[in-house]
Amino acid sequence: MSNLAPEPEFQQAYNELVHSLEGSKLFLTSPDLKAALPVVSVPERVIQFRVTWEDDQGNFQVNRGYRVQFNSALGPYKGGLRFHPSVNLSILKFLGFEQIFKNALTGLNMGGGKGGSDFDPKGKSDNEIRRFCYAFMRELSKHIGQFTDVPAGDIGVGGREVGYLFGAYKSYRNQFEGVLTGKGITWGGSLIRPEATGYGLVYYVAHMISYSSGGKETFAGKRVAISGSGNVAQYAALKVLELGGRVISLSDSKGALVAIGEEGFNETDIELIAQLKLDRKYLTELHAAEDSFHTFLARDPVSEQEARALIGKGCKFLAEGSNMGSTQEAINVYEDDRRCRKADGLWYGPAKAANCGGVAVSGLEMAQNSQRVSWTSEQVDRELAGIMERCFWNCLNTAKEYYDIADGELPSLVAGANIAGYVKVVNAMKAQGDWW
Incomplete structure (x- = not known):
């Protein structure tokens, strides 16, 4: 779509979707669905x-x-x-x-x-x-x-x-x-809404870990690097700790805090960082006051070079809590590594799936508003966990359906997410007469 040239962010999102759709069997098995692409993109x-x-x-x-x-x-x-x-x-x-x-x-x-x-x-x-x-x-x-x-x-x-x-x-x-x-x-607000994106992200990755290990592994003992230190990063870190993982880094636009000790950050550290962010300060100020961290410069979004560095350091799972956290070149590196090294490669959880927990709980807030009720935090968290589980399996099974998966290869979650979302939306559009 040449008319998208002045809109680079939209162009990347559009190209990613088209790449997943055209690289799959979707338009072979359902050729009529291709006609919806220029409609859904406007x-x-x-x-x-x-x-x-x-x-x-x-x-x-x-x-x-x-x-x-x-x-x-x-x-x-x-x-x-x-x-x-x-x-x-x-x-x-x-x-x-x-x-x-x-x-x-x-x-x-x-x-x-x-x-x-x-x-x-x-x-x-x-x-x-x-x-x-x-x-x-x-x-x-x-x-x-x-x-x-x-x-x-x-x-x-x-x-x-x-x-x-x-x-x-x-x-x-x-x-x-x-x-x-x-x-x-x-x-009219909902409990768990501030935590939802971070919690949901971790729930999604937990299913990635479990599936890739045949149900044998969990977050327990895993070393987890988190890019960011705002709301999503803080609650993701707390959920990782709750599930037995070790958070080894958090970052902001000035740089990254890396825990020196083997145990990583604890809940008190996360509370200090949360207060720092409420005060609109940078992590460099915490680093100057504490002797348990050291810093290095961070970049955002993840570039191709950094994607290769993550793989070189042994990163096994990468999921996005932000939108467009990686360049398209970096995503290509993730996907190439997954295909080439199969179960030993890096497995990528795209933003539209991995961070949908925030909008999911917003949807639950809408439901509570319609009913004029307030659910308990346990009820909302239970609903959130279920939504993230169904989202993961939807992405996984859709990728299996529309792509040929080699023995031992992990399915492409980015392709599965794009196809599953696209099919659901454009079929509803067709039923309503938006395209024919």
Whole structure:
């Protein structure tokens, strides 16, 4: 699709999907499904608007607001809002496109979308953020609703911002409804939502470990390197510790903390890091105050060279808790190693499957809102674990169905995720007359 050239992020996501589909038996066994590809790759609707607001000095400010409502074949548009200076249509189209298939893999009735603004919340006062959120929602509220589009938080949009956005929506529409997820527990939020992406990521990898070992191995004793140190990384680390693994590194944009001792990080270390991030500080400050860590420079996303280095160091499982955490060249390295070395190669869990736990619990929050009930943390966690297990087996079995797997070879989870998500979405689209 030559018209995608100015949109590199969306181009990579599109190319990855096409590579999986065309390299499989899908279009041989179901040639009609190829006709849906150019349809599913175009958003149903792109909303772009200006956001005018006043800073604490009384100065007039203007930002761009967006909502990409990509696909509603499986349910209301669902996907986060991102407030960051880097936000543009290419990034939001990429994220919304990925969200379609990620949401499909949860098994819940959710379509795909994404939105946000180039507004930067860093350095802004609470009042400035509140004024911006009310100005942003003044336009967005015309296009969303519990049965239409249910946004959530993302980068730059945490509990504080979701609260302001929900309050603005309620004020403008005079309705208390489950229009946003990630809400406060006392006003419609779900337990386990902050933990969901990190927990879900670990649950997914646990199934990778179990399957590859014939059910003989678990996280117990495994050395786990985690890229990042925010919400997802922190809860992933805590779940790894709970399952008996050893977390040996965490990182941020300034570098990585590596535990010197054999035991790795403990829960107290993770709590220190969590507080550091709440204070908007870097890991280098913790390194300067502690003598149990050393640092090295980190890069993001994972490049081809780093992918080869991970394999050279004996990495056996790699799963993405972030979106587009690896370049396409790095993914090619993972997949080549899996094919060439079979069960001894690195096994890659793609973002659209491995990190779908966050949106899955957002879907569970929507269900609780519809029923006007709140589930216990144990119930939500149990549902999350079940969703991640079904997602893993769906990816695995789909890869087996549409690819020839050599003896001893681990199936491609990225191919399985892409095909499983695509088939589910485009079949629903066909049934609804979106293509024929």
